[in-house]
Amino acid sequence: MSGTAGSSGRRHAQPLPAHGVSLGEAFRVWLRVAALSFGGPAGQIAVMHRILVEEKRWISESRFLHALNYCMLLPGPEAQQLATYMGWLMHRTVGGIMAGGLFILPGIVAIMALSWIYALFGQVGFVSALFFGLKAAVLAIVLDAVVRIGRRALKNRVLIGMAAVAFVAIFFLDAPFPLIILVAGLTGLLAGKAGLPQFQMSGHGNGNATDTDDLLGDELPAHARPNAGRSLRIAAVWLALWLLPVAALLLTLGGGNVFNQIAVFFSKMAMVTFGGAYAVLAYVAQQAVETYGWLRPGEMLDGLGMAETTPGPLIMVLQFVGFMAAFRDAGALSPLLAGTLGGLLATWVTFAPCFLWIFLGAPYIETLRGNRALSGALSAITAAVVGVILNLALWFGIHTIFREVQPFAWGPFEFDAPVWESVNPWALALSAGAIVAMFRFHAGMLPTLAATSAAGIVLYLAGAIG
Template sequence: MNIHSKTAVSHDHGVSLAEASRVWARVALLSFGGPAGQIAVMHRIIVDEKKWVPESRFLHALNYCMLLPGPEAQQLATYIGWLMHRTLGGIVAGGLFILPGVVSIMALSVIYALWGNVAIVAALFFGLKAAVLAIVVEAVVRIGKRGLKSPVMRTLAAASFVAIFFFAVPFPIIILAAALLGYFGAARGHAAFAAVGHGAAHEDGESLLGNEMPAHARPSAKRALHVSLSWLALWLVPVAGILLIAGSENVFSQIAVFFSKMAVVTFGGAYAVLAYVAQQAVETYHWLKPAEMLDGLGMAETTPGPLIMVLQFVGFMAAFRSPGDLPPLLAGALGGLLATWVTFAPCFLWIFLGAPYIETVRQNKAFSGALAAITAAVVGVILNLAIWFAIHTIFRKTVAVEGYGLSFDAPVLSSADFWSLALSVAAASAIFRFSIGVLKTLAGSCVAGMGLFLLDAI
């Protein structure tokens, strides 16, 4: 099949950039719960409610984003924003996606640096986690129903879950194995791989964008060179300037270089790299204490935006404690923003450079089969995240299980937190049984958490 046979068209989907911006802001404000919850929120709003893109196109873009280093949900927003409104649309969608997290983490970092782990804030997080858990579970159900359309795909999802949860198989290996299986399965004509990831005709017809390729999505060497030079300069010129002015031992130089490296190697999302970041931040650079790293992770888990936003907290605390000639809070703010910049600038590069080429292979059976298999594997990975989050939300203690190839954290049943369990069940009932919106469920859980704190129940 000629992968370039689909004619490029100029889309008139009728959605203005201003209207899209309002929708992306709404997606961002509801993007709690790590990648699972964020993808679920985006899918519900962009595919089901607004019908901007068909199911097949959403999954195709998601599959590509799962292959990239960095936060896949933010990159998915950038991809769809670019698809609808060119580069500016991608910048708006991707930028708005992280803005609530930037503001939230910055405010909480200031509070933390000045007063420590404030009890009332911890109580708010306590209630919020229960709702986030329900959102993550909903994501598994929603994406699983859409992406697992054959026994082969359900088996692949189950195998991926077992591999990553029980045996700690690295995420890139799982994705590579799934991609190879899907590629050769589709190339040999197995219907199970060809069927997944391709929306039904009526489904595509209902969406605004459909399956045609917009004119701006056509790849070219000239465009690729322009995108590469522009975004590499935006990313690396500030890093080089800081190194030249401040020297390699300065804390801002260390932040710029370290988190630039992380932006390139964070395959598998935040969970896959946080252990290494924590080790380096605590043991090598001495920016944080172990408990403080966990506090930062708690902030990122319970505020909107990608979980990798915890890196902003790390950058803030690093510069706050080594401010040089700057006021500590100013240094901390600059350190946090610098960590955020070098973390997310490459994300726009990966999308704007690679998305046009990914668009051209949507009608190629072998490549689509590879991406379809990745969809199934991703469902298993998201289930892993859901269970990981549930264990750490409901149980106060876990025990490491090692041996015979096994490597996972098992909950200590006697450490179950009654109120966490009760709030989680209530939030799940609100979403699944009574169809109460995500925002109302989040707000109700926050109020419940603070109410329990005032009653001295937690």
């Protein structure tokens, strides 16, 4: 339904869009979504679905799922981009900026505060013990993500096979993540065009709202119609906002500066982070630890634990990585100032492209609802992402439970193998306990994180860990 709402006096004071939802009301709703955005992308998408589709009935079920499918195909955090898409549909560009910006604002503040605490006190026994416990729960959460996404995405043997191939390629063959996603996407695109049923997904929601009685209606809003001139303007503005700061840093500071490394590396990540945070964090962790020396292996888990316990997308862990990188290579700046600037820079180049993808592509995607090729590409990419997430779970598990790893190579296969004698029994016990709590007793994410963190502190006070 698309009739106007509200009194004539209100319309005279502040004209409302045709759907009748004011920008002020939308602000309050998006603030609520941001405050409830715990639990990773699945939980965040569920919150948006419940509020926007079932409770407010702003958006129809089919339109919500179509937007979600597009966001899953994009690099970057799908939940934040979905919020931007929904905000844009309702209130044009200002609505998209408001919805997408509010979605990440609580996480920016929380991760920055935790990064300060970690940098100042992370090596103090009590704080180290807290993060020791967090790592155990993070492993269980990542494994839960593998199972949850796998159940949703791997509906047949073909897609299970694609997930297995993706896992072998990235874990044993060190295949580049973007290449895996590209091959999967092209495979699904061709299969979708051919009409193969194995690559057709039925959607992501589980709500029972119908496609009627939603405020936006089924009509294409005027601002959602493709326009070449407007697309060029959008591309120019958002590319400038994203890349001009990077170019300015390169010109003024030189190529070897840590801020340039952060800007360039995370700008690259913004273009290849298909499948959300879990799918790319293994690659980011490996680069941050092995190539740049920004972090030690366990510290990436600490950062992921922070992101899991705070609102906002999990990719906010990249702010922690940028913070620690600049904190440890501050140059003439104070370490905390450098770290703060490094964290904000990583956040900026990570999320600025997200708005570009939505504002540039969404008008064209709105005209493609029901396209079989798009659905096929989505199915294949999601299947490959399951294999990549399994790689992440295994990589994190090895570096959490074992104190040492050693490279292993056999023909084309190579990976970091654990040194079995270096097993940390307390890490193993806490990880097993977290897995049992979540999978057997269906404990929530936050209670599990709280329990393992408390257990880490108890172990520290008892002298079991240093």
